[in-house]
Amino acid sequence: MGGLGSGRYSLNRKETTSxxxxxxxxxxxxxxDLVPGRSNTLEWSQNGKPCDTITVICEFNSxxxxxxxxxxxxxxxxxxxxxxIDWTPCHYGGRRPWFLCPAAGCARRVAVLxxxxxxxxxQCRHLTYETQRKSAYSxxxxxxxxxxRNLEAPRTCSSRFRENRKGCISAHIxxxx
Numbered sequence: 292m293g294g295l296g297s298g299r300y301s302l303n304r305k306e307t308t309s310x311x312x313x314x315x316x317x318x319x320x321x322x323x324d325l326v327p328g329r330s331n332t333l334e335w336s337q338n339g340k341p342c343d344t345i346t347v348i349c350e351f352n353s354x355x356x357x358x359x360x361x362x363x364x365x366x367x368x369x370x371x372x373x374x375x376i377d378w379t380p381c382h383y384g385g386r387r388p389w390f391l392c393p394a395a396g397c398a399r400r401v402a403v404l405x406x407x408x409x410x411x412x413x414q415c416r417h418l419t420y421e422t423q424r425k426s427a428y429s430x431x432x433x434x435x436x437x438x439x440r441n442l443e444a445p446r447t448c449s450s451r452f453r454e455n456r457k458g459c460i461s462a463h464i465x466x467x468x
Contacts, residue, residue, distance in 0.1 A: 305419040311405040312343055316376065316388045319347065319354075325376070325388055327351050343407065352376050360407040370409065 312335050316325075324331045330348040334341050345358040350373070357371045375391040377400055389400040394411040404410035405418060413419075425433065 305417055307421045308403075308405060308413060308418045309421050311416065311418065312407055312410075314345070314347075314356075314390075314404045314406065314410055316390050316402050320388050325349050325354070345406075352378070356410065358407075362408075372409070374404065374410065 314333075319325050322331070323329070324347060327349055330346060332344055332346050335343045343358070343360070345356060348355040348357070353373045353375045355371065355373055357369075359367045359369050361367045372393060374393050375398075377389045377391055378386045379389065380386050389402060390404050390412075392399045392401055392404065392412040392415055393409060394415040397412060397415050399412050399414065401412040404412060405416050
């Protein structure tokens with residue numbers, strides 16, 4: 292009982308959001324690209340080499356996406372469609388933009404759309420976050436590393452966490468070296 296391979300295993304492994312191109316409405320807002328009449332070409336890179344580009348043209352309460360894509364050896368396919376934007380008021384003034392998912396029958400309000408093909412929300416693409424695939428122990432180590440990085444502590448500090456006999460996470464006593 293509790294031996295090698297006895298843990299939960301699922302054949303229904305969802306792809307993760309990191310496997311897809313992401314289009315973030317918050318980034319577009321910060322870059323000033325959500326002004327009607329403004330257009331911009333965004334470029335994604337993989338291993339330092341450009342892999343995809345998309346032209347974003349802002350209209351009143353929507354953006355027009357125009358790009359070419361293909362799957363493996365299939366011929367290139369041109370896509371051009373509108374993604375509506377919903378604006379919600381913020382408590383201290385201003386307003387926050389949200390994409391309305393363009394997938395058929397969805398219209399969910401989201402900050403990030405995932406592509407290529409038709410850019411759609413995480414739920415429509417059946418995606419999961421990378422951290423949701425990790426064990427509780429791995430997530431705790433990852434969180435500790437994020438905290439250490441945010442505190443600008445040496446990387447060796449976050450490696451001091453370990454699992455004890457009962458499977459609980461504990462820290463070594465002593466300072467970071």
